[in-house]
Amino acid sequence: MKPARQEVPYGTLDLIVLKTLEAMGPLHGYAIARRIEQVAQGSLALNQGTLYPALLRLEQKGWISSKWGASGTNRRARFFSITRAGRKQLAAEAEAWADTVTMVNRLLEEQS
Amino acid sequence: MTVLRVISSRLKALFAGARSDAELDEDVQAHLDLLAEEHLRRGLSPAAARAAARRDFGGVEQMKEAYRDQRGVPLLESLLQDLRHAGRALRRSPGSTLVAVVTIALGIFGPTVTFTMAKAWILDPLPFARPDELVDLRALDTVSGNRRGLNAADFLEWQNSARSFEEMAGYRQAEARWTGTDGAEHLRGAAVTPGFFKLLGIEARWGRLFDPSETGAEHSNLVVISHLMWRERLHGDPAAVGATLRLDGEDHTVIGVLPESFQFTLLGRCDVWRPLLFTPEQAADRRGTAMVGLARLRRGRTLEEARHELTQMAAAAATAYPDTNGHRGVRVLSLADEVRVHHDLGFIVPVMFVMVAFVLLIACFNTTSVMLARASTRRQEMAVRLALGASRSRIVRQWLVEHVLLFVASSAIGAALAVYGADWITNSIPVESRQYLRNYAALPVDRTVVLFALAVGALCGVLFGWVAARTSAEADVATDLRDASTRSTPGRKGARLRASLAISEVALALAVLICAGLLVRTGHNITRVDVGFEPRPLLTFQLRLDPLHYATPPEMRSFYERLTRDLLGRPGVAGAAAGSLLPFGQSGNRAEVFPEGSPETPPSETPSVFLNEVTADYGRTLGLRLLRGRLLEAGDGADAPRVALASETLVERYFPGQDPLGRRFRLGRGDDNLWTIVGVVGDVKNFEAIDPREPEAYVPFAQRPRRGMTVVLRASGDPEMLAPTARAAVAALDPAEPIAEMASMDSRIHRVTAPYQTTAAFVAFFGAVTLLLAAVGVYGVVSYSFAQRTREIGIRMALGARRADVAWLVLGQIRTFLAWAVLPGLLLAWGLGHALRAMLVGVTPTDWSMYLSMTLLLALVALVAAFVPARRAMSIDPMTALHDE
Numbered sequence: 002m003k004p005a006r007q008e009v010p011y012g013t014l015d016l017i018v019l020k021t022l023e024a025m026g027p028l029h030g031y032a033i034a035r036r037i038e039q040v041a042q043g044s045l046a047l048n049q050g051t052l053y054p055a056l057l058r059l060e061q062k063g064w065i066s067s068k069w070g071a072s073g074t075n076r077r078a079r080f081f082s083i084t085r086a087g088r089k090q091l092a093a094e095a096e097a098w099a100d101t102v103t104m105v106n107r108l109l110e111e112q113s
Numbered sequence: 114m115t116v117l118r119v120i121s122s123r124l125k126a127l128f129a130g131a132r133s134d135a136e137l138d139e140d141v142q143a144h145l146d147l148l149a150e151e152h153l154r155r156g157l158s159p160a161a162a163r164a165a166a167r168r169d170f171g172g173v174e175q176m177k178e179a180y181r182d183q184r185g186v187p188l189l190e191s192l193l194q195d196l197r198h199a200g201r202a203l204r205r206s207p208g209s210t211l212v213a214v215v216t217i218a219l220g221i222f223g224p225t226v227t228f229t230m231a232k233a234w235i236l237d238p239l240p241f242a243r244p245d246e247l248v249d250l251r252a253l254d255t256v257s258g259n260r261r262g263l264n265a266a267d268f269l270e271w272q273n274s275a276r277s278f279e280e281m282a283g284y285r286q287a288e289a290r291w292t293g294t295d296g297a298e299h300l301r302g303a304a305v306t307p308g309f310f311k312l313l314g315i316e317a318r319w320g321r322l323f324d325p326s327e328t329g330a331e332h333s334n335l336v337v338i339s340h341l342m343w344r345e346r347l348h349g350d351p352a353a354v355g356a357t358l359r360l361d362g363e364d365h366t367v368i369g370v371l372p373e374s375f376q377f378t379l380l381g382r383c384d385v386w387r388p389l390l391f392t393p394e395q396a397a398d399r400r401g402t403a404m405v406g407l408a409r410l411r412r413g414r415t416l417e418e419a420r421h422e423l424t425q426m427a428a429a430a431a432t433a434y435p436d437t438n439g440h441r442g443v444r445v446l447s448l449a450d451e452v453r454v455h456h457d458l459g460f461i462v463p464v465m466f467v468m469v470a471f472v473l474l475i476a477c478f479n480t481t482s483v484m485l486a487r488a489s490t491r492r493q494e495m496a497v498r499l500a501l502g503a504s505r506s507r508i509v510r511q512w513l514v515e516h517v518l519l520f521v522a523s524s525a526i527g528a529a530l531a532v533y534g535a536d537w538i539t540n541s542i543p544v545e546s547r548q549y550l551r552n553y554a555a556l557p558v559d560r561t562v563v564l565f566a567l568a569v570g571a572l573c574g575v576l577f578g579w580v581a582a583r584t585s586a587e588a589d590v591a592t593d594l595r596d597a598s599t600r601s602t603p604g605r606k607g608a609r610l611r612a613s614l615a616i617s618e619v620a621l622a623l624a625v626l627i628c629a630g631l632l633v634r635t636g637h638n639i640t641r642v643d644v645g646f647e648p649r650p651l652l653t654f655q656l657r658l659d660p661l662h663y664a665t666p667p668e669m670r671s672f673y674e675r676l677t678r679d680l681l682g683r684p685g686v687a688g689a690a691a692g693s694l695l696p697f698g699q700s701g702n703r704a705e706v707f708p709e710g711s712p713e714t715p716p717s718e719t720p721s722v723f724l725n726e727v728t729a730d731y732g733r734t735l736g737l738r739l740l741r742g743r744l745l746e747a748g749d750g751a752d753a754p755r756v757a758l759a760s761e762t763l764v765e766r767y768f769p770g771q772d773p774l775g776r777r778f779r780l781g782r783g784d785d786n787l788w789t790i791v792g793v794v795g796d797v798k799n800f801e802a803i804d805p806r807e808p809e810a811y812v813p814f815a816q817r818p819r820r821g822m823t824v825v826l827r828a829s830g831d832p833e834m835l836a837p838t839a840r841a842a843v844a845a846l847d848p849a850e851p852i853a854e855m856a857s858m859d860s861r862i863h864r865v866t867a868p869y870q871t872t873a874a875f876v877a878f879f880g881a882v883t884l885l886l887a888a889v890g891v892y893g894v895v896s897y898s899f900a901q902r903t904r905e906i907g908i909r910m911a912l913g914a915r916r917a918d919v920a921w922l923v924l925g926q927i928r929t930f931l932a933w934a935v936l937p938g939l940l941l942a943w944g945l946g947h948a949l950r951a952m953l954v955g956v957t958p959t960d961w962s963m964y965l966s967m968t969l970l971l972a973l974v975a976l977v978a979a980f981v982p983a984r985r986a987m988s989i990d991p992m993t994a995l996h997d998e
Binding site for chain 2: 029030031034048049050051053054057058060061062063076077078079
């Protein structure tokens with residue numbers, strides 16, 4: 002049996018999107034969703050629609066920017082790319098995430 | 114930084130709503146298409162592929178909603194939505210919206226006009242440098258509590274040694290006789306100590322003003338002129354500076370022109386300003402009362418400290434000079450307060466405010482009532498919205514927005530109307546009186562006033578919107594939805610609220626009407642006050658003979674005797690006389706009086722009377738009431754025994770319980786002449802229509818001649834028509850003698866009564882508005898309640914009720930209103946009436962006939978207002994009424 006598919010942990014969607022854009026360069030919404038599902042290898046249940054408010058939020062904060070371009074099938078689509086501020090933010094959030102994970106792991110090990 | 118970026122991005126989105134909605138749609142569509150293609154590739158049918166794509170994507174609409182919330186400013190957006198919705202709702206029922214708009218505009222109009230008056234005359238800072246530090250200094254009669262002018266000695270002592278002040282100046286009224294190229298003319302003017310203008314922080318428009326160091330006698334021939342004088346008489350020529358003006362027979366050099374905006378209301382309009390300098394003899398004078406002091410507080414000193422210091426100095430002077438300073442205290446007020454005291458109209462403003470506030474409240478009650486009536490027809494809309502998930506707070510907000518929109522928009526109209534109201538008030542003030550009001554009584558409706566109107570409107574909107582909202586947000590969804598089909602019972606709460614609004618409205622209206630009635634009757638009485646003489650039709654004018662040409666008593670005597678004789682012979686003149694103290698002439702001399710045999714008491718304890726030197730025909734020309742003895746006659750000439758007329762009050766006060774005829778008294782200190790009372794005349798109002806009674810003595814002009822007199826003519830027709838006759842007569846005697854202040858007695862009296870009449874007209878207008886609003890209010894409530902009871906009335910009539918029974922229903926409702934409203938209304942009127950007491954003439958604040966007649970008037974209007982819906986109710990056809998449901 003497949004492990005139960007999990008919701009995206011609260012607050013990590015931003016981090017995931019930023020990391021994806023950093024790794025893959027400019028992508029449109031569909032491609033971002035696809036990429037996240039690939040990496041998660043089926044362990045993540047992503048309502049692809051929830052991506053758009055998150056993208057807007059990141060854009061408002063100035064961490065990503067968007068530009069209209071043609072998608073693979075020659076359809077107009079918005080392409081998002083990470084900005085300099087976004088890279089800085091990604092580094093900071095990744096570090097914070099690593100710290101959190103280390104801390105939680107240590108806690109779990111002590112308990113067991 | 115990030116926060117700023119987010120805010121600016123959100124605000125931008127607010128104005129790009131539709132465009133970014135389209136962009137999002139495009140994004141989503143592209144995404145869905147790509148998803149569907151993927152599913153197609155996996156072998157699904159096109160329809161199934163599209164469905165799968167939607168499933169993967171999740172709820173499109175929820176996402177869009179979350180996206181919009183994220184994008185813009187949700188509160189603001191829904192507020193805009195509320196506004197649009199409110200605008201639509203108001204447009205949907207244009208009739209009741211129009212009623213509400215007119216009602217509120219009329220309601221706001223009153224407070225706005227009143228605020229304009231308060232602002233222009235009371236609240237605005239005086240147009241001088243650091244006006245808060247300016248102080249007005251006068252003497253105080255500690256016996257009577259009246260303010261008095263200062264004398265030079267006291268003033269100079271204060272100026273030299275008082276430590277509470279940075280600077281001190283003094284001024285007094287000083288008219289001037291200007292001999293120009295086209296003859297002589299009297300100019301209003303003032304004499305001011307050289308530091309006066311610097312103290313006020315006034316700079317010359319042209320030339321310069323007095324320098325505080327110019328205290329030497331050699332500077333006495335300098336003069337500063339007003340902007341008006343410069344423009345009207347000196348042709349607005351800058352070269353007027355340095356010119357020579359012949360004033361009071363001496364050449365004066367014009368050193369400067371005052372700025373156009375300069376006005377010192379305590380002095381009225383002054384055209385020539387001369388330096389007030391003291392000879393050593395004048396500087397020692399402790400008797401005078403003509404000066405007023407003006408000072409600037411030293412920084413850090415308070416008015417209280419200054420008052421304390423001067424009080425101590427006055428006490429020391431009282432010990433040192435008991436004769437003159439015995440009962441003399443000091444009166445120290447901030448200049449702003451002194452100006453307020455002088456503005457007679459200032460005292461009306463607070464009472465007006467209360468009255469117009471009541472009218473505004475009535476207007477608000479009415480409007481809320483109308484809105485509630487509309488609300489109950491919108492109950493189903495509200496219920497549906499609630500059922501569909503609108504939060505109650507959203508409904509409350511909708512109400513608030515609707516009210517505030519309506520109130521603020523109507524307030525703007527009210528503020529626009531206030532421009533006309535303010536103009537009307539200014540125009541109702543006699544031109545002669547305007548010089549004593551700030552800005553010559555102009556009442557600008559400026560930005561502050563408009564903001565005030567809008568703010569009051571917004572406040573009322575929030576307040577009453579909230580009341581209305583609370584009632585309607587308590588809607589019970591289930592019942593209201595069900596009621597949609599039956600429409601039988603109106604919302605109980607709304608109905609009760611509307612009834613209590615109507616009752617409060619009627620109570621307030623009653624109070625406003627009664628007070629308005631009292632003031633209107635005052636305005637009516639004031640023109641019919643017994644002034645002690647026959648004021649119509651009289652023409653008056655002043656002469657102040659040139660001291661160079663009329664140096665001796667016989668010359669003065671002969672001039673006025675010839676003038677009155679000449680005038681009497683001219684057509685249209687029924688009587689001609691002259692007096693030194695003409696009623697309503699604004700000035701008068703007092704003289705100390707010592708009844709024969711009583712010792713010469715110190716001035717502080719000596720009674721004084723108004724002294725009127727009159728020509729032989731004065732009593733007959735004015736129509737004085739002779740109570741005893743005889744009037745003065747031509748026989749009481751220069752060489753005849755000295756005789757006098759005494760006023761009723763003089764006799765009562767100084768010869769109580771005695772036969773006054775034949776009694777003698779001396780006039781003025783050190784004057785040994787004895788004057789014998791030959792007649793007693795009734796009291797005359799000399800200054801105000803409601804003057805306190807003051808003793809007055811009349812003595813023959815022939816026995817006490819003077820240069821300055823007021824001539825009075827009794828006309829056989831319109832007194833104004835006699836003006837050319839009067840000018841011709843004076844010119845025939847001496848073409849160089851200028852005439853001043855030519856005016857009919859009627860217009861002189863009008864200057865004094867105008868504030869009362871203005872008030873009366875103002876409140877009469879609001880009384881009418883109140884009556885109208887009350888009628889609309891009662892009509893609204895009654896007709897609404899009958900509309901709600903159509904079915905009930907239909908059943909009653911089907912069961913045999915007659916029309917009269919229906920009429921009784923209406924009467925019953927009116928009776929309930931009145932029963933609840935009358936007592937509070939009367940109590941309110943009683944309280945307000947007592948606050949008005951000082952302004953009432955010839956009517957008491959508890960005049961029962963006024964209370965009764967206004968109550969009846971209001972009841973009558975309520976009945977008439979209820980009659981229309983009642984007729985409609987009576988003509989209900991039971992069949993139709995029941996079928997309609």
